[in-house]
Amino acid sequence: MRRTAFSPNFFGFAIGIPLILVIGALEAFRPLGLSLPALTGGLLTLDTMIRVGLFTIILVGLNLLMGYAGQASLGQAAFYGMGAFFSAILTVQARLLGLPLALTAAWWWPWLVMFVGALLVGLTAYGIGRPILRLRGHYLAMATLGLGIVIYILLRENLGLSHLNLTGGFDGIQGIPRLRMGELVLWPAWRYFFLVWLFAFGAIALGLRVVHSRVGRALRAIHGSEMAAESVGVEVSHYKAMIFGLSAAMAALAGSLYAHFQTAVIPATFGFGPSLELVVMSAVGGMASIWGAPFGALAILLVQEALRTQLHRIIPNAQGEFEAIAFGLILVLIMLFLPEGLTTGGLRWLRSRPRLRPRWG
Amino acid sequence: MTKTLSIRPDGTKDRAEGPLLEIRRVSKAFGGLMALMGVSLRVWPGQIKGLIGPNGAGKTTLFNLITGMLRPTSGDIRFQGRSIVGLSPFQIAALGIARTFQNVQLFRGMTVLEHVLVGGHRHSRSGLLGAILRTPRMQREEEEAQARAWAILKRVGLAEWADRPAESLPLGLQRILEIARALAVGPQLMLLDEPGAGLNPMEKARLAELIRSLNAEGMTVLLVEHDMSLVMGLADEIAVLDYGQLIAEGPPEAIRQDPRVIAAYLGEEDEVGHAARG
Numbered sequence: 001m002r003r004t005a006f007s008p009n010f011f012g013f014a015i016g017i018p019l020i021l022v023i024g025a026l027e028a029f030r031p032l033g034l035s036l037p038a039l040t041g042g043l044l045t046l047d048t049m050i051r052v053g054l055f056t057i058i059l060v061g062l063n064l065l066m067g068y069a070g071q072a073s074l075g076q077a078a079f080y081g082m083g084a085f086f087s088a089i090l091t092v093q094a095r096l097l098g099l100p101l102a103l104t105a106a107w108w109w110p111w112l113v114m115f116v117g118a119l120l121v122g123l124t125a126y127g128i129g130r131p132i133l134r135l136r137g138h139y140l141a142m143a144t145l146g147l148g149i150v151i152y153i154l155l156r157e158n159l160g161l162s163h164l165n166l167t168g169g170f171d172g173i174q175g176i177p178r179l180r181m182g183e184l185v186l187w188p189a190w191r192y193f194f195l196v197w198l199f200a201f202g203a204i205a206l207g208l209r210v211v212h213s214r215v216g217r218a219l220r221a222i223h224g225s226e227m228a229a230e231s232v233g234v235e236v237s238h239y240k241a242m243i244f245g246l247s248a249a250m251a252a253l254a255g256s257l258y259a260h261f262q263t264a265v266i267p268a269t270f271g272f273g274p275s276l277e278l279v280v281m282s283a284v285g286g287m288a289s290i291w292g293a294p295f296g297a298l299a300i301l302l303v304q305e306a307l308r309t310q311l312h313r314i315i316p317n318a319q320g321e322f323e324a325i326a327f328g329l330i331l332v333l334i335m336l337f338l339p340e341g342l343t344t345g346g347l348r349w350l351r352s353r354p355r356l357r358p359r360w361g
Numbered sequence: 362m363t364k365t366l367s368i369r370p371d372g373t374k375d376r377a378e379g380p381l382l383e384i385r386r387v388s389k390a391f392g393g394l395m396a397l398m399g400v401s402l403r404v405w406p407g408q409i410k411g412l413i414g415p416n417g418a419g420k421t422t423l424f425n426l427i428t429g430m431l432r433p434t435s436g437d438i439r440f441q442g443r444s445i446v447g448l449s450p451f452q453i454a455a456l457g458i459a460r461t462f463q464n465v466q467l468f469r470g471m472t473v474l475e476h477v478l479v480g481g482h483r484h485s486r487s488g489l490l491g492a493i494l495r496t497p498r499m500q501r502e503e504e505e506a507q508a509r510a511w512a513i514l515k516r517v518g519l520a521e522w523a524d525r526p527a528e529s530l531p532l533g534l535q536r537i538l539e540i541a542r543a544l545a546v547g548p549q550l551m552l553l554d555e556p557g558a559g560l561n562p563m564e565k566a567r568l569a570e571l572i573r574s575l576n577a578e579g580m581t582v583l584l585v586e587h588d589m590s591l592v593m594g595l596a597d598e599i600a601v602l603d604y605g606q607l608i609a610e611g612p613p614e615a616i617r618q619d620p621r622v623i624a625a626y627l628g629e630e631d632e633v634g635h636a637a638r639g
Contacts, residue, residue, distance in 0.1 A: 210493060213503070214492065
C-alpha cells in the first residue's frame with residue numbers, strides 16, 4: 001500500500017489523461033485543419049479511440065477476473081451484449097414493453113437504464129458464477145464458453161419470446177438514441193469520446209483500487225492457492241463469483257455505451273469470436289495488469305485495422321478468416337515470448353536494474 | 362499451562378478444562394479404501410500434540426477432515442465443544458483453526474508481507490465497495506491489518522524479507538512464512554503438516570524453536586511430523602496412526618518403547634531406534 005510519488009500509476013494518469021484531452025480537443029476544434037487521422041497517417045481515428053475506451057472498460061474487469069483471480073472467461077462478450085441489448089430494448093422498444101413515452105423520452109432515462117442494466121447483469125453473473133466457478137481450468141473455460149454461446153443465441157432468438165420480437169433477431173435493433181445531458185446531446189463523436197474515456201479512466205481507477213485492497217489480495221491469493229486461501233478464512237466461492245459479477249457489470253456498462261455510440265446493435269457483435277478477441281486483447285496488454293487494458297485494446301484494434309486495409313495487398317482475395325488466423329498467431333507469439341503482455345512484460349524487459357521494481361496494478 | 366500439568370501413574374495427564382479439539386470415532390473412505398477407521402483423538406489447550414505414522418497412515422487426511430477440506434464418512438469432530446463437521450474451510454478458519462501444508466502452498470507473485478496480510482483476511486470486513494470508494498473504515502482497517510502483519514513478521518523473524526516475493530525464499534523460510542500466515546488468522550489451534558520436511562538441521566532447529574516459543578505463549582499445536590527427533594523433542598503427547606487406525610497414544614517416552622509403534626515402523630525401525638537412543 002505504500003506508494004511513491006512516481007509510481008507507474010501516477011505516470012499512467014499523468015500521461016494518459018492529458019493525451020486524451022489533447023486528442024479530444026484536436027478533433028473538436030481541428031486547428032489549422034489538423035486531425036487525428038492526419039497526424040497519425042490514417043492509423044488512428046476518433047472512432048478507433050472510442051472503441052479502445054469501450055474495450056478498456058471491459059478489459060479492466062476481465063483482467064481482474066483472469067489475471068488477478070485466475071478464473072478464465074471465454075464468454076465475456078455475452079455480458080457486453082446483455083448491456084447493449086438492455087439499453088437498446090429499453091430505449092427503442094419501449095412501446096412493446098408498454099412503457100410511457102413521457103418516461104422513456106426523458107434525457108435521464110438511457111442513463112438510468114445503463115446503470116440498472118450493469119447492476120442487473122452483475123447480479124445475474126454473480127448468481128451464475130456461484131455454481132460454475134466451482135469448475136477449474138479447462139472446465140471453467142468450457143462452461144463460460146457455453147454460457148456465452150447460450151446468451152448469444154438468446155439474443156439472436158428474441159430471448160425465446162418470438163411473438164414480442166424484443167431483440168430484433170439477426171438484424172438486432174436500430175435507432176438507439178444518442179445520450180444527452182439535459183439539453184446537451186453527447187455528439188458529435190468528440191463529445192462521446194470524452195464520455196467514454198471518462199468511464200475508461202474511472203474503470204482503471206476502480207481496477208487499481210480493487211487490486212490494492214483486501215479484496216484484491218484475496219483474489220490474488222485464490223489465484224495462487226485456493227486451498228491455502230480458504231484455510232485462512234477467505235470465502236473463495238463468494239470472491240470468485242463477486243469478481244465475475246463485477247467484470248460482467250463492467251462489460252455490460254461498456255455494452256450500453258456501445259449501443260448509444262453505434263445507435264444500432266446486432267447479436268453477431270457479441271458472439272464467441274468477440275469473446276475470444278477480448279481474451280487476446282487481455283493477453284496482449286497483460287492479464288495481470290490494469291494498465292494493460294488500454295494497450296491491449298489499442299494494439300488489437302490497430303492490427304484489425306491494418307488487416308482490413310492492408311491484407312489484400314499481400315494476399316489478394318483475403319477475407320475475414322485471415323483475421324482469426326492473425327489473432328491466433330498473435331496469441332501464440334505473445335504467450336511464447338511475452339507471457340506477461342505488452343505492459344508488464346515490456347516493462348520488465350526494459351528494466352535494467354533489478355532493484356527498480358515498480359509496484360503496480 | 363500444560364507444562365505444569367501433573368502426569369498420573371497411568372501416563373495420562375490431569376485435565377482441568379475440556380479438550381480444545383475432540384475427534385470422535387472418525388472414519389473416512391475414499392471409494393473402497395478406508396483412509397481412517399474409527400479414529401478418536403483429543404487435543405488439550407496449551408499442548409503440542411504430535412501425530413506420527415508411516416506414509417499413507419492417514420495423517421494428512423485427518424488434517425483435511427479437521428479443516429473441512431474433506432468430510433468424514435462417519436464420526437464427529439468437535440472444536441471447543443462444538444461440532445464442526447460440515448462447515449466450510451473458511452468457516453473453520455474463522456472459528457480459530459489454522460494450518461500449514463505438507464507441500465508448501467504459497468500465493469504465487471505475492472510478497473511475504475502480502476501473504477501475512479491475506480492470513481489476517483478475516484479480521485477486516487471491508488468488501489468491494491469499501492475498496493472502490495476507499496472509505497475511511499477501509500483505510501483504518503488496512504492500517505490495522507498492516508500493523509498486525511508487521512508484528513507477526515517481526516515475531517517470526519521474517520520482517521527483513523517483507524517485500525520479497527514469497528517464492529524467492531529458501532524452503533526453510535517458506536515454511537516459517539506458512540506458520541506466519543497461519544498465525545495471522547489468530548487461531549487457538551495450529552495444525553502443522555510436516556513443517557520440517559526438506560529442511561536442513563539448522564532450519565529445523567529454528568523451526569523447533571519457533572514452535573516451542575509459540576506454544577510457550579499459549580498456542581495449541583497439532584503437529585504431523587516425519588522427523589522423529591523433532592517430534593519427540595517438541596510434543597508432550599504423541600498419537601500414532603497406522604493404516605488409518607490409532608495404534609498408540611501417550612507421552613513420547615512411552616511411544617518410543619511401544620512395541621506396536623516399533624512394529625508399524627518396521628521399515629523405518631532405525632529411525633525410531635535412533636530417536637530413542639538420541
